[in-house]
Amino acid sequence: MSKKTSKSPRKLGANLAQIADAAGVSKMTVSRILRDSGGFSEETRERVMREIDRLGYVPNRLAATFGSEAASTLVGVCVPRVTSRLYGEVLESIDRTLFRFGYQTMIGVNDELPDVEEKWLRGLLSWRPAGVILSGRSHSSATLELLKATSIPVVEIWDLNTSPLDVSVGFNHFDCGHEMGQFLIGRGRRRLGYVGIQPSTTTMGSIRSEGFQKALSSAGHPLVASELLHDKSSFYAGYYGTENLLSRESNLDGIYYQDDEMAIGGLFFCQARNIDVPGQLAIAGWGGMEAASILPQRLTTTMVSTQGVGKQAAELLVARLRDEPCKDVVVVPTRLVPGATA
Amino acid sequence: MSKKTSKSPRKLGANLAQIADAAGVSKMTVSRILRDSGGFSEETRERVMREIDRLGYVPNRLAATFGSEAASTLVGVCVPRVTSRLYGEVLESIDRTLFRFGYQTMIGVNDELPDVEEKWLRGLLSWRPAGVILSGRSHSSATLELLKATSIPVVEIWDLNTSPLDVSVGFNHFDCGHEMGQFLIGRGRRRLGYVGIQPSTTTMGSIRSEGFQKALSSAGHPLVASELLHDKSSFYAGYYGTENLLSRESNLDGIYYQDDEMAIGGLFFCQARNIDVPGQLAIAGWGGMEAASILPQRLTTTMVSTQGVGKQAAELLVARLRDEPCKDVVVVPTRLVPGATA
DNA sequence: ATGAAAGCGCTAACAC
DNA sequence: GTGTTAGCGCTTTCAT
Numbered sequence: 001m002s003k004k005t006s007k008s009p010r011k012l013g014a015n016l017a018q019i020a021d022a023a024g025v026s027k028m029t030v031s032r033i034l035r036d037s038g039g040f041s042e043e044t045r046e047r048v049m050r051e052i053d054r055l056g057y058v059p060n061r062l063a064a065t066f067g068s069e070a071a072s073t074l075v076g077v078c079v080p081r082v083t084s085r086l087y088g089e090v091l092e093s094i095d096r097t098l099f100r101f102g103y104q105t106m107i108g109v110n111d112e113l114p115d116v117e118e119k120w121l122r123g124l125l126s127w128r129p130a131g132v133i134l135s136g137r138s139h140s141s142a143t144l145e146l147l148k149a150t151s152i153p154v155v156e157i158w159d160l161n162t163s164p165l166d167v168s169v170g171f172n173h174f175d176c177g178h179e180m181g182q183f184l185i186g187r188g189r190r191r192l193g194y195v196g197i198q199p200s201t202t203t204m205g206s207i208r209s210e211g212f213q214k215a216l217s218s219a220g221h222p223l224v225a226s227e228l229l230h231d232k233s234s235f236y237a238g239y240y241g242t243e244n245l246l247s248r249e250s251n252l253d254g255i256y257y258q259d260d261e262m263a264i265g266g267l268f269f270c271q272a273r274n275i276d277v278p279g280q281l282a283i284a285g286w287g288g289m290e291a292a293s294i295l296p297q298r299l300t301t302t303m304v305s306t307q308g309v310g311k312q313a314a315e316l317l318v319a320r321l322r323d324e325p326c327k328d329v330v331v332v333p334t335r336l337v338p339g340a341t342a
Numbered sequence: 343m344s345k346k347t348s349k350s351p352r353k354l355g356a357n358l359a360q361i362a363d364a365a366g367v368s369k370m371t372v373s374r375i376l377r378d379s380g381g382f383s384e385e386t387r388e389r390v391m392r393e394i395d396r397l398g399y400v401p402n403r404l405a406a407t408f409g410s411e412a413a414s415t416l417v418g419v420c421v422p423r424v425t426s427r428l429y430g431e432v433l434e435s436i437d438r439t440l441f442r443f444g445y446q447t448m449i450g451v452n453d454e455l456p457d458v459e460e461k462w463l464r465g466l467l468s469w470r471p472a473g474v475i476l477s478g479r480s481h482s483s484a485t486l487e488l489l490k491a492t493s494i495p496v497v498e499i500w501d502l503n504t505s506p507l508d509v510s511v512g513f514n515h516f517d518c519g520h521e522m523g524q525f526l527i528g529r530g531r532r533r534l535g536y537v538g539i540q541p542s543t544t545t546m547g548s549i550r551s552e553g554f555q556k557a558l559s560s561a562g563h564p565l566v567a568s569e570l571l572h573d574k575s576s577f578y579a580g581y582y583g584t585e586n587l588l589s590r591e592s593n594l595d596g597i598y599y600q601d602d603e604m605a606i607g608g609l610f611f612c613q614a615r616n617i618d619v620p621g622q623l624a625i626a627g628w629g630g631m632e633a634a635s636i637l638p639q640r641l642t643t644t645m646v647s648t649q650g651v652g653k654q655a656a657e658l659l660v661a662r663l664r665d666e667p668c669k670d671v672v673v674v675p676t677r678l679v680p681g682a683t684a
Numbered sequence: 685a686t687g688a689a690a691g692c693g694c695t696a697a698c699a700c
Numbered sequence: 701g702t703g704t705t706a707g708c709g710c711t712t713t714c715a716t
Contacts (some may be wrong), residue, residue, distance in 0.1 A: 013491055015709055026687045031711065039685060056491055061468040063709035066404040067692055071711080074469075082424060082434035092424035095451055104465060106448050109437055121546040123446060129417075149355060149398055226477045291577045291633070294610040328472040357693055368703045373695065381701060405693035409708055413695080687716080692709105699704070 014055040022051040034059060065128060075317065076124040077133045078108035078117055084233065086259070086287055086306050087135070090157065093310025094133060101318050103130065112200050114140040121146055131317045137161050153320035157313045159207065160331055167320065169330040170312045176213035176302050179336050180256055180284050182213025183300075187342060189254035189282050192216055194226035195241040195266060196258030197233055208286060212256050225249040233258060238265025246275075254282035254342065260289035260301055267295065267341060282342035298339035308332045348360035356397040364393040364539025376401060407470060418466040419475045419660065420459055426575070428601070428629055428648050429477070433500065435652025436475060443660050445472065452505035454542050456482040463488055473659045495662035499655045501549065502673055509662065511655045511672040518644050519550035521678050522598055523557025525642075529684060531596035531624050532559055536568035537608060538600030539575055539581040550628060554598050559624050567591040575600060588617075596624035596684065602631035602643055609637065609683060620683050624684035650674045 004266060020027045033048050051057075065072045075098055079087045095105045106129065108120035118140045124132065125146060131153040137149075147154055147165060154166040156273035161168035184192060194213075199206040213223045227245040231237045238257055242265065246252065257263035270277045272308050277283050277297065279307025285292075309332050319326040360370045367386060368536060374381050375390050383439075393399075407414045419439055421429045437447045449470065450462035460482045462549040466474065481489075489496055489507060496508040503510035526534060536555075541548040555565045569587040573579045580599055584607065588594065599605035604629030612619045619625055619639065630645035651674050661668040 017709080027710080028688085028712095029686060032686090037709090041685065044685080056487070058464065058488070058492075059468045060408075060470065060709055062404055062408040062470050063692095064711070066402075066408045066708090066710075068711040070691075082430050082437070083427075085425075085427075088424050088430045092451055095424070095449055099451070101460070104448055104469070106446055109434055109441070120441070122400070126401045127446070128402065128404050145398075146400070148378055150400075155524065200685090235636045239636045264633075265636050268638070291606075294577045294581045294607050296610070296614065359693075369694080370704080371702060374702090377695090383701060386701080402693055405708095406695070408692095408710090409694040410696075411708075685716100688714090690711105690713085692711090694708090696707095696708080697705090 002328065015060065016058045017150065018126050019051050019055060019057055022055065023048045035161050036053060067127060072128050072130040073103045074106055074127055074129040075133065076104045076106045076108065076121070076129045076133050078110050078120055079135050080110055080112045081232075082107075082109060085261070085289065086304075086312075089306035090310040090313075093307045094314045097311050097314035098318075101314070103318070110135075112136070114143065116139060118143045118146075125150055130321050131155070132323070133157060133313055133317060135156040139165075148338065153317055155317045155320075157309055157315045160329070162329060164328060166327050167318060167326065167330075169309055169332065171304055171309070171334055172331050173207040174211035174214075176286060176304075176334055176336075177211030177213075177256070178215045179211075180208075180302060181212040182219070183336055183338070184254050184256070184282055184284060184342060185216065185219045187254075187282065189342075190221045191224045191249075191252050192221070192254045192256065193224055193245050193249060193252045194256050194258075195238060195245055195262060196226070196228055197237070198228040199229050208258070209256075224252060233261055235265040235268070238262030239269045240265075242266035242269040254278075254284070257283070257285045260285035260287040260292060260299060263299055263301065263341075264289070264291060267297070267299070278340070278342050284342045287338070292339070297341050300337070300342035302334050302336050304334045305332055344652045355669075356399045361390065361393050361399055364397065365390045380595035411470065412559040414470055414472040416448055416469055416471040417445045417473050417475065418448045418450065418463070418469075420452050420462055421477050422452055422454045423574075424449075427603070427631065428646075430511045431639045431648035432477075432655075435649045436656045439653050439656035440660075443656070452477075454478070456480060456485065460485045460488075467492055472663050473497070475499060475655055475659060480487065481507075490533070495659055497655045497659045497662075499651055502671070504671060506670060509658050509668065509670050509672075510554065511651055511658060511674065513646055513651070513676055514673050515549040516556075518554035518628060518646075518676055518678075519553030519555075519598070520557045521553075522550075522628070522644060523554040523682070524561070525678060526596050526598065526624055526626060526684060527561040527563060527632060527652060529596075529624065531684075532563045533566045533591075533594050534563070534596045534598065535566055535587050535591060535594045536598050537577070537580060537587055537604060538568070538570055540570040540572050550600070551598075566594060575603055577603050577607040577610070580604030581611045582607075584608035584611040594623060596626070597621075599625070599627045602627035602629040602634060602641060605641055605643065605683075606631070606633060606637065609639070609641070620682070620684050624683045630679070634681070639683050642679070642681040644676050646676055646677050 016027045016030050020030045033045050079091050081087050098105050109210040133155045135158050137159050156168040158165050159170045160172040215222050225243045229237050229241050285301040292299040316326050353388045358372050360368045364374045374386050421433050423429050440447050451461040477500050479501050498506050498510040501512045502514040536551050558565050569583045570577050571583050627643040634641040658668050
């Protein structure tokens with residue numbers, strides 16, 4: 001059984017007034033010193049700082065933000081999942097950048113469900129955050145209304161969004177898919193398939209597939225078959241997705257996967273079944289996964305900078321908060337890297 | 343250039359008073375209704391709710407928490423990294439659970455540096471959170487003081503901690519290592535090595551290695567060599583860590599890795615060099631990685647429930663916040679799963 | 685360079 | 701079942 005009891009710590013230490021008293025100045029002077037807003041002498045500053053240390057003063061941002069509203073340093077970040085290499089990297093990168101700038105990150109996980117995002121946002125807004133970072137482009141209408149009503153900066157990440165709510169940072173997924181389609185066609189592949197996750201209400205990620213199909217159609221060799229799993233992306237999903245697809249269409253000569261995890265799963269399936277890659281079947285992924293570096297064959301994939309997205313999203317948000325000029329739309333470049341699997 | 347300007351939205355909508363006016367009641371009645379704390383009639387409730395919807399009222403938790411202090415629903419969670427499968431899973435699991443209970447998660451990433459944790463905590467406490475979840479057991483003395491002074495519930499996660507600051511949820515890493523040591527010895531291995539990451543100031547994860555060594559020594563076949571990398575855990579780190587270790591000690595007959603990522607990296611190194619696993623070299627990891635399911639050989643590893651840690655940590659924290667009785671120390675069980683690599 | 689007064693939006697405590 | 705009063709700890713505004 002636990003020892004301490006959480007009896008409401010009505011006072012958890014000193015407050016401004018007590019510091020002020022101890023230092024023989026007014027609350028305002030202490031406040032100015034803490035915010036370094038000028039209007040105090042160096043002597044007073046030192047005396048006050050000494051008392052702050054001595055009394056172990058921890059400022060109360062609740063009161064500060066409540067009292068000024070403009071002073072909020074809270075930023076809400078909502079991602080589809082944390083447990084996904086790519087989103088996890090973006091989240092971490094955002095948090096690191098915001099932390100450096102003195103903001104704190106309040107997270108949300110929405111599972112790509114607009115309703116969950118909405119519920120989360122409603123809760124978030126009650127904390128009067130300085131800004132929000134959302135993933136994807138499809139939001140519920142209530143979400144849109146809430147954002148409009150509060151008028152705080154909003155950064156939409158992940159998908160390229162040419163008409164963002166406010167500002168947006170992401171990849172051009174359509175082009176990624178299109179480029180890979182052209183690449184595979186260029187390599188002489190004619191009977192191509194796709195393995196990915198069945199998109200839910202939101203479309204995160206499925207746009208690459210559209211670009212891919214477009215490229216194939218334009219080249220006169222439309223997509224032969226695709227396997228959309230009701231699962232989340234994983235190595236194993238790629239493994240059995242490939243199995244499913246090939247059992248339906250055994251004579252494909254290439255497969256494009258939603259991401260590298262799934263592509264690697266596919267690669268292992270081929271290895272298990274003695275399917276020659278790339279001789280018999282080409283394999284291509286997306287994301288530039290670190291694991292690919294240790295595979296016997298380097299994976300053909302599109303390298304992306306999730307760090308870039310996170311960092312820029314955070315920086316853009318900070319710029320908006322400081323009313324500095326900033327771009328509306330940032331497209332983070334990606335790079336198709338031919339490997340040994342296609 | 344961005345369109346909207348973030349001109350301080352001094353009022354971002356209606357407040358309690360306006361709802362009260364519109365509904366022809368007092369602020370208190372509205373407050374009671376919103377918190378469902380009784381003391382109002384069903385009629386009034388409906389009338390008030392209608393106004394709330396109509397005016398798009400978003401409660402101000404800043405004011406609420408500030409005014410009551412006990413009402414905080416903010417929880418700080420600090421992890422070493424988000425970009426690590428295991429920690430990411432714990433974080434996500436914590437957030438999901440807290441969200442269900444109506445709390446919001448404020449995150450921190452400390453890179454296993456106590457100073458960063460301390461800096462983060464100082465910032466967090468200024469938001470007067472209801473509780474904190476920290477990773478690991480080593481905290482700076484200032485961190486300890488801050489926590490003692492605030493007296494909010496603290497949950498320490500990841501490592502088994504028999505004398506936690508408050509409560510603790512984690513794995514018994516020592517036993518994991520010890521068990522694997524005994525297992526490998528039992529399989530006839532005599533010249534064992536270890537590949538992991540050089541522990542920094544904090545010890546997260548290195549305790550498994552201690553348990554492992556203890557088991558080997560007890561059996562009379564002490565650890566032959568270990569390779570501690572100045573890097574972060576990854577497939578590739580496991581790959582070249584194995585290369586380094588074997589170049590120093592070529593006649594090892596088994597290697598224990600810090601985690602599955604690294605073990606899989608090692609497995610691929612062996613494959614590339616035609617080292618027979620497990621004939622010539624046994625390989626064992628820790629963590630129960632999903633990727634292991636698609637490998638040609640199932641990896642010998644210890645399965646752990648990161649979800650369990652996250653969920654229980656959050657639940658314990660909630661119990662503490664509600665002053666419900668709860669355990670001080672929770673050890674989440676792990677299970678050694680023999681595979682085909684050892 | 686410093687201070688005094690008012691007020692942010694809510695809840696606790698106490699009326700009625 | 702409902703209202704009134706006071707106050708949480710800061711910042712803003714205006715004096716001095």
